[in-house]
Structures are given as C-alpha cells and as structure tokens.
Amino acid sequence: MVSMARKRKAYTEEFKIEAVQLVTEHGYSLAEACRKLGISTSMLSRWKANYLKKGEKAFPGKGKRSEEAGEVDRLREEVRQLRMENEILKKGDGLLCQGSAVKHAFIHMQSGQYPVALLCKVMGVSRSGYYASRWRKSSQRAVDNEKLVAQIRTIHHAKRQVYGSPRIHAELVKQGVFCGKNRVARLIQQAGIRAKTKRKYQVTTDSRHHLPVKENLLNRNFETTAPNRVWVADISYISTHEGWLYLAAILDLYSRRVVGWHMAAHMRTELVTRALEMAVKQRRPEPGLIHHSDRGSQYASEAYQNALIENGMLSSMSGKGDCWDKAPMESFFKTLKSEQVVGQKYRSREEARGSISEYIMGFYNPERLQNALGYQSPNEYEQTQSICTWVA
Secondary structure (H helix, E strand, O other): OOOOOOOOOOOOHHHHHHHHHHHHOOOOOHHHHHHHHOOOHHHHHHHHHHHHHHHHHHOOOOOOOOOOHHHHHHHHHHHHHHHHHHHHHHHOOOOOOOOHHHHHHHHHHHOOOOOHHHHHHHHOOOHHHHHHHHHHHHHHHHHHHHHHHHHHHHHHHHOOOOOOHHHHHHHHHHOOOOOOHHHHHHHHHHHOOOOOOOOOOOOOOOOOOOOOOOOOOOOOOOOOOOOOOEEEEEEEEEEEOOEEEEEEEEEEOOOOEEEEEEEEOOOOHHHHHHHHHHHHHHHOOOOOOEEEEOOOHHHHOHHHHHHHHHOOOEEEEOOOOOHHHHHHHHHHHHHHHHHHHOOOOEOOHHHHHHHHHHHHHHHHOOOOOEHHHOOEOHHHHHHHHHHHHHHO
C-alpha cells in the first residue's frame, strides 16, 4: 500500500506579516487571530517572534506559491477583512448599543471607505434595513424639495419674476421658511427659474451747456444715517408707440426710496421741477438736504437751482459724464427697465405712465427687497429704523 505524504502549506511573506500585525497592531489575541485565519498558534507564535526580532527581514525567500495558493489568497483577504472590521469597531466605539437610526447614519458616513455589507455586519444591522432607511430619507427629502420649489415659484411670480436666489431666500426667511442659501440656489437652477436681467443704462441728460455747475459734495459717499439728508435725481426714458416718455425721479439715499417722480413727453426743466415738488410735498425735508444730480441742463437751469434754494437744499453735481457719481440712481433705472419695461410694448405714453407709477408705488417702494438694506424694502427699512430710533 502506497502512502501519500501530506503536502505542507506554504505562506507568502506578505501573508505572514499581515497575520502578525493582527496581533501586534490591531488588538487581536494570538488565539483569536489563529482561529480567524485557520492556522496553528505555534506557527503564528514563531512568525511573531521572528517579526519582532528581525522586522520585515524575518521571512526571507522568494515567497513561492504552493498548490494551495488559492487558500493563501483567501486567507489574505480574510486578514484584510479583519483589519477593516477592527477599524470600523474603533470608529464606531459606543454605537453598538445605540438604535438603528444612529447606526444607519454611521454606516452612511463610512460607506465611502468601507463596504456597506461589512459595515452592516459589524454594526449588527441588516443591509435591507439600512437601504430602506436611506430610501425613506431620500424620499422625504424629495417631497420637501418639491414643496420648497412650489414656494419658490410662488415668490418668483408674486415678485414679478425679478428675484434671483438671494432675494428669494430672504423672502422665504421672512415667511418663516428656514433653509440654506445654497439649497435654494440649487433648486432654482434645477427648476429653470430665472430672474429678469438688467440692461446697460444710457445717459439721457445733456451736459453740453454753459450754465454754472455745482461742486460734487458726495464724492461717491452714498452712506447716510437718516432720511432726507441726501437725495439723488436723474432722468430716464421709456419707449412707446406714441414716442418717448421721459421719467424724472428722485431717490432718498437713506432707504433707496423713490420720493418724487414725474413723467412727460418732453425733457424741459418743468419735468424735473415737478418731480422735486412731489418729493418736497411728500417728505417736507429740513434745510441742509444735499440734492445730487448730473450736470444736465435741466438741473443746472436757473429755475431749478432757485427751487433748490427756496427749499433750503444744497446742490451737488457729478463729474462730467461720470455715471458712477450717482450710482444708486443708475441702479434704480436699471432695475426699473429690466423688471418692468423690458418686453413691454406700450401703446401710448399714458399706458407707460400708469405702468411705471404702479411699479414704484405698488412694488419697488413697499415690497422690493434691497441688498443694501439687509434685504428689506425701502418702506420697511424706514419703518424699522424709525421704530429702533424711537425705542432707543
């Protein structure tokens, strides 16, 4: 009878080192590591002693693969799995006694680094339970997003489709809907919601004249601490089927509120004088108010300058051709044109006049949120500051 000699298993240098490190670095006992790997304690003890004495030179040789190479590969994978299990246990220390929701959250956080199946095994939860919880959260988030998009659309239409994400977010907060700015911006983009864009502003007044001009008292300092301290004035125009309609407007720098305006088919001095009369009647400013405009002939005229003097106002004028010296007024006209005029085909000046007046009185002053005012409307800002001053 021929006896068959039992073939001896051979282990690679890499496997031996990893097996030893389970004990020396990952907290496994000698017996526990041997049981997991299916090797004898005497063998692992020898490997450990050699490794501690000689380090990585403890296992010389070419690392020949035996006929049981597949078994070695399996064991190597098992070592890797055990190492990951140990890492997961260290990271999840104290979570094993927690509820499923806490464990599911931990698994989700670690899923980019470890297999979900292994994470579920170590944490003692089922994969189906984990994925079900993720689906429920994802589904609820989708429902919440749908609701938020509906609220965004309502605001977008209520505010004449002129608000971008910052103002829509500010309006949501005012309505008691608290959510992140980035989330609102992302949902707006995904929903294809777009605000009307501003167009380039064009100068309408004519500064080519020989009338006296006044010194620039503002020098682009547009900050003021109270209403009726600084007004800015300018002229713009609107196209109608009957011809141009000219708009003279006056803005209070304190709140960006339009305090006076007048529209006519001409650009004579009467146009700006009527706007000034309206502003004075509405606001009744104290003497010393700075009235800033460009060097246009209407504002430089003797009649208009006399009106300023009669009302105790100081006249200030921009540098020649420099629109930045009255940037807030330029910004208002850009906003007006982009939000109310662009896309309109006014059949008459009267139709345009009604549209512009309604925009100023019905939206711009009472409702439109201003970034410079902390996302409050001009009217709201004046009311809020008035209350704060009274309380103080």
